[in-house]
Amino acid sequence: MNAAKLYGNLIWREQKKDPAKAGRMISAGLHLYAWSIRHFPHKGMPKAYQYLNDQGLENVAKGLDDPGKLAWTNIFAPVEILECFGLTCVSMECLSSYLSGFYIEDRILDKAESEGIASTLCSYHRGFIGAVDKGILPLPEFAVTTSMVCDANINTFRYMEEMHGVKSHVIDIPHDYSPEAEHYVVEQLRDLIRELEEKTGRKLDMEELKNRLRSENRAKAHLISFMKKRRTHAYPQTMTLVLFQLFASHLNIGTEWSEKVFEMMDKEVESYPDTDEKKIMWLHVEPYAQPTLQSYFNYGDKISISCDDFDLDYIEPLDAEHPLEALARKMICNIYNGDYSRKTDAVADYIREFRPDGVIQFCSWGCKQSAGGVGLMKEKMRDLGVPMLILDGDAIDRRNCPDGQIKTRLEAFLELLNSSDEKSSSRDPNVAAADHAEAEVHE
Amino acid sequence: MIAYVCKYTPIEMLTSMGAELVRVEPEVTNFNEADALMHPNVCSYAKAVLEDMAAKDYEGIVLTTCCDSIRRLYDTLKSRYPDKFVYLLDVPRVVNDYSTGLYAERILALAKAYADFRNMTGNIDDKVFKELGNTIKVEQDSLKKTGNSGSRAQPDEKAIQTHAPQVRVGILGARCPQSLLEILDEHGVRVAFNMTCTGMERASSLWDRMPELPETTEQGSENATGSSQSDLMKYYASALLGQIPCMRMVNAVNRERYLEGFESELDGVIYHTVKFCDSYAYEYTKLHKEGKVRMLKLETDLTKQCEGQIRTRVEAFIEALEAEKRVNMGKAEQMRNASNTEQLQRPDGNHMSNRIHDKQADKDILVMGVDSGSTSTNAVILNGKREIIASATVRTGAKTSESSQKVLEETLNDAGRKLGRKITREDITVITSTGYGRVSIPYADRNVTEISCHARGALYFNPKVRTILDIGGQDSKAIRLKDDGTVADFVMNDKCAAGTGRFLEAMARTLEVDIKDLGTISLESKEEIEISSMCTVFAESEVISLIAQNKEKADIARGVHKAIAGKAYALMERVGLSPEYMMTGGVARNKGVVKALNERLGADIYICDTPDIVGAVGAALYALGID
Known part of the structure; x- marks a missing residue:
């Protein structure tokens, strides 16, 4: 039994006697893990990822240690504003992921399900609900979510308010952009700010917010530059570290350390040689605990993720002089919001820009917005001649991620990418694709 | 269109x-x-x-x-x-x-x-x-x-000749399948409201809470001025958005307040959810935790094939609500209603319930319960003193009518042997059927759902039982009983065979072990093995890879049993764990499952000598008219 699993069992055992103590053990576990990577990193782990790992873990642990300054969010919440009030933003998706890291996801998922929560609900949400209902996560002072992308957000946060008294603020994001829609969101952001000012007794420093947006622009520029260099350069990775990039691109965007991470990655990637590994654009979340994917992507040399749609869900520079309008536009025009054609067009653009060899879309259990569009994405990739693999599974629940199926599909996809390479020696430089090829689709 | x-x-x-x-x-x-x-x-x-x-x-x-x-x-x-x-x-x-x-x-x-x-x-x-x-x-x-106040759907009063206490329910949740409304209608259940997606009556839903359309707006619309048109549109948009919010709306807080107005006239709520529509399960969870109203959670995928599943659950719910009403009416009232309820039409047109009660004192009276499940069909004959006279079990096979005929013959023969005289169908006063095939037993006088029958049958064997777990061939259910013996709550698994007898059969086949021996073999296990997938297909491939790793059969079997126990425990937890516990159905004979379940529960689960006939005994008790 590995250490994380053993520790997870201890957490669960403690939970039965003293849930709050189990919660402190979770935080202690994160500190311990951060410490171990700080002092004994994997020899192949790039420095930027070591820093990302450290900051990402410590930030969550800090939030759990001090619930008075903790804000629960979802991944799309305007954390830039919350950060100006000194709040530590921890997303519920991230909390579920960590609990899965301790191998207790089956028990928190079952807990939620046994209470009546739908077994078909996204596992991130279900796990989060189970954990909070079990009392192993400290309750924050405040929670902020948006209505965009995922329809579970409003319901999960409302549940937390009704059942656990966690005051939630929901920002409704319209489907399409219009000046009126932007105004609608800006007014809601003003409401949020008023509420935060009242809660914290602190006025929003608009200059600080502007500076955060400027930092965000620089961070995104580094990220894009990094992904361009990844067209040819290797950059050792794990599924977990790629997922951790969301700390820097979303949950802690606008902080100094987030900018520093992408700046480091942008520079460090140049020190790695060119590689002939197959490069993938990953769509949707990475199931970091999946054994076959781990065996191929974690410090492997056959295939790697060179870019992903989550980190690139909004890359337009923000107008820092008008921060609320910029944040409103960022949410409304996110590629995950609006018609799905916005997403397929953006992915097509990114493929032209970053030239991956193929695309993998992971349909995580319960995520209807992702799974529901997979047919359209496949059609778009077919039109572009980009090989695409669709994997079905669960980003959290190990029981719901059949290894045999994933292994066969991934290996067949790799064979397909390699054989396409052999067939077409001259590739269209604008479209990093092989012949018209199609990978196996879900059952 | x-x-x-x-x-x-x-x-x-x-x-x-x-x-x-x-x-x-x-x-x-x-x-x-x-x-x-x-x-x-x-x-x-x-x-x-x-x-x-x-x-x-x-x-x-x-x-x-x-x-x-x-x-x-x-x-x-x-x-x-x-x-x-x-x-x-x-x-x-x-x-x-x-x-x-x-x-x-x-x-x-x-x-x-x-x-x-x-x-x-x-x-x-x-x-x-x-x-x-x-x-x-x-x-x-x-x-x-019309004075149609409120957004309460007013069902057409249908003259249904039933003497059962009339049950009134509300429907909440996601889009309601037509077949649900039809079943309720068929049983004379009154629908007090239907708050599912488009279930409300449109006009009252929109205009009930709105002030009247201002005169100026109306005149304006005739004059067609830009500003009055804009006012009209705002008024209209306001009416649309002012409907009772669905779960997608931010302000859908305390929707259940709507229920408060119905407290005195509502017997229960049917909470319908649609597979992969997860929004409503939150509200269900909250209402369930609050426990103010009796609820049936019904999840469907809206296909026609769901109708069977809907019927069993809804009928069991109605039975439970009716039973509760009877209890509330008092024992005397209860007996009167019970006898009236028995709509037992024999081919000869005689009203069986009267015959039953006329003969109650007669110790020679014989009744029969038949439980037609997916794997086996069980039948039991009771006498007037509630003693089991005979029983038989046959495989259900491909045709319910054939297996039901066979089980009838075998049970009658068994009774004949025990009583020392020939027993024929005509000697059986009432036959009640239950189980999935209950409506396809041609000789049954009436049918009752397996939920009610298992509840009654379980109490027959052990009156202290309050939580029942029944694992059959293709479904599993947990039932919680009140102290008065009526059903307080129940849940059933969905269409998936995970955790059922079929699942065990598949695993036994893969392990090349006789299903009867699987439980005993697992007791010899020495190594902990986890079967993570509960999907029958995926679990089978997991077992195959464990075999490939040369793992011991006993350890794999134990892993399988632990997986089933975990699933069953979750089901029991959903209805609420109330001791004492009893397990019924064929899987209760599997010692490995029972051991794993005892460990998970931290308590001993009661198993009677004949766990597979509990449902049939319950059906026979219904035939006796004993509540």
Whole structure:
């Protein structure tokens, strides 16, 4: 039994006697893990990822240690504003992921399900609900979510308010952009700010917010530059570290350390040689605990993720002089919001820009917005001649991620990418694709 | 015809433009098209709408941004039917003055898009606004006249000749299948309200809480001035957004307050959820935890094949509510109602219930219960003293009618041997059937669901039992009983065979072990093995890879049993763990499952000598008319 699993069992055992103590053990576990990577990193782990790992873990642990300054969010919440009030933003998706890291996801998922929560609900949400209902996560002072992308957000946060008294603020994001829609969101952001000012007794420093947006622009520029260099350069990775990039691109965007991470990655990637590994654009979340994917992507040399749609869900520079309008536009025009054609067009653009060899879309259990569009994405990739693999599974629940199926599909996809390479020696430089090829689709 | 799916759709506006709107109530048997174009793990209703679009020649469809599945449905339909009017209307989730204005603008944009599609002149004709104003006025006047207060759906009073205490239920949750309403109607159940997606009566749902349409707006619409049209649209948008909020809305807090007005007249709530529509399960969970009202959670995928599942659950729920009402009425009242309820029509037309009670004192009376399950059919004969005289078990096989005939003969023969005389069908006063095949037993006088029968049968064997776990061939259920013996709550597994007898059979086959020996073998286990997948197919492949790793059969079998115990425990937890516990059904004979379950429960679960006939005993008790 590995250490994380053993520790997870201890957490669960403690939970039965003293849930709050189990919660402190979770935080202690994160500190311990951060410490171990700080002092004994994997020899192949790039420095930027070591820093990302450290900051990402410590930030969550800090939030759990001090619930008075903790804000629960979802991944799309305007954390830039919350950060100006000194709040530590921890997303519920991230909390579920960590609990899965301790191998207790089956028990928190079952807990939620046994209470009546739908077994078909996204596992991130279900796990989060189970954990909070079990009392192993400290309750924050405040929670902020948006209505965009995922329809579970409003319901999960409302549940937390009704059942656990966690005051939630929901920002409704319209489907399409219009000046009126932007105004609608800006007014809601003003409401949020008023509420935060009242809660914290602190006025929003608009200059600080502007500076955060400027930092965000620089961070995104580094990220894009990094992904361009990844067209040819290797950059050792794990599924977990790629997922951790969301700390820097979303949950802690606008902080100094987030900018520093992408700046480091942008520079460090140049020190790695060119590689002939197959490069993938990953769509949707990475199931970091999946054994076959781990065996191929974690410090492997056959295939790697060179870019992903989550980190690139909004890359337009923000107008820092008008921060609320910029944040409103960022949410409304996110590629995950609006018609799905916005997403397929953006992915097509990114493929032209970053030239991956193929695309993998992971349909995580319960995520209807992702799974529901997979047919359209496949059609778009077919039109572009980009090989695409669709994997079905669960980003959290190990029981719901059949290894045999994933292994066969991934290996067949790799064979397909390699054989396409052999067939077409001259590739269209604008479209990093092989012949018209199609990978196996879900059952 | 323009199809629509959501109550926030501006039906009146489009109708004023000459469109004919039809609510999509799909009746599908498969999702072949939807699974191919979208993904299997998308809300079943959204998939059914896609199938419906393929099957019917709609002019188009107006969808709303109500949930992720419908958003993706829009994207798919838009791509699939470029020549049809496929429109997505963005409905705000926050309701305030600004969002109401936004929504009014969006409705106008929809109207313009429809006008373009129909090659109307471009701008919305003034007549359309006048027509809309008139429609609103007419509906409001009509509402005033009928005095139809509240958004309470008033079911047609149907003269159903039943003497059972009339049960009144409310329906909550996601889109309600027509078959549910039909079953309720069939049993004379009164539906106090139907708060599912488009279940409310439209006119009262929209106008009940609105002030009357201002006179100036009406006149303005005739004059067709820009500002009065805008006022009319804001008024209309406000009425649409002012409906009882569905779960997508930010302000859908305390929807259950709506229930408060019904406290005195409601016996229970049927909470319907749709597979992969997860929004409503939150509200169900909250109401369930509060425990103020009796609830049945019903999850379907809206296919026609669900009807059997719906029927068993709904009928069991009605039985439980009726039983509770009887208890409340007092014992004397109860007995009178019970005897009246027995609508037992024998082929000869005699009313059996009277015969039963006439002969109650007669110790020679014989009744029979038949439990027709997916794997086995069990039958039991009781005498008037509630003693088991005979029983038999046969495999259900491919035809229920054949196995039921066979079990009848075997039980009668067994009774004959025990009583020392020939026993024929005519000697059995009443036969009650239960189980999945209960409606297909030609010789049964009546049928009762297996939920009620297992509850009654369990108490027969052990009156202290309060939580029952029944694991049969294709389903598993947990039932919690009140102290008075009536059913307090029950849950059943869904269509999936995970954790059922079929699952065990598949595992035994893979391990090349006789199903009867699987339990005993697992008791010799020495190594802990986890079977993580509960899907029968995936678990089978997990077992195969464990075999490939040369793991011991005993350890694998124990892993399988632990997996089943985990699933069963979750089911029991959902109804509430109330000691003492009893397990019924064929799987209770498996010592490995029982051991794993005892460990999980931290308590001993009671197993009677004949766990597979408990349901049949319950049915026989029903035949005796004993509550």
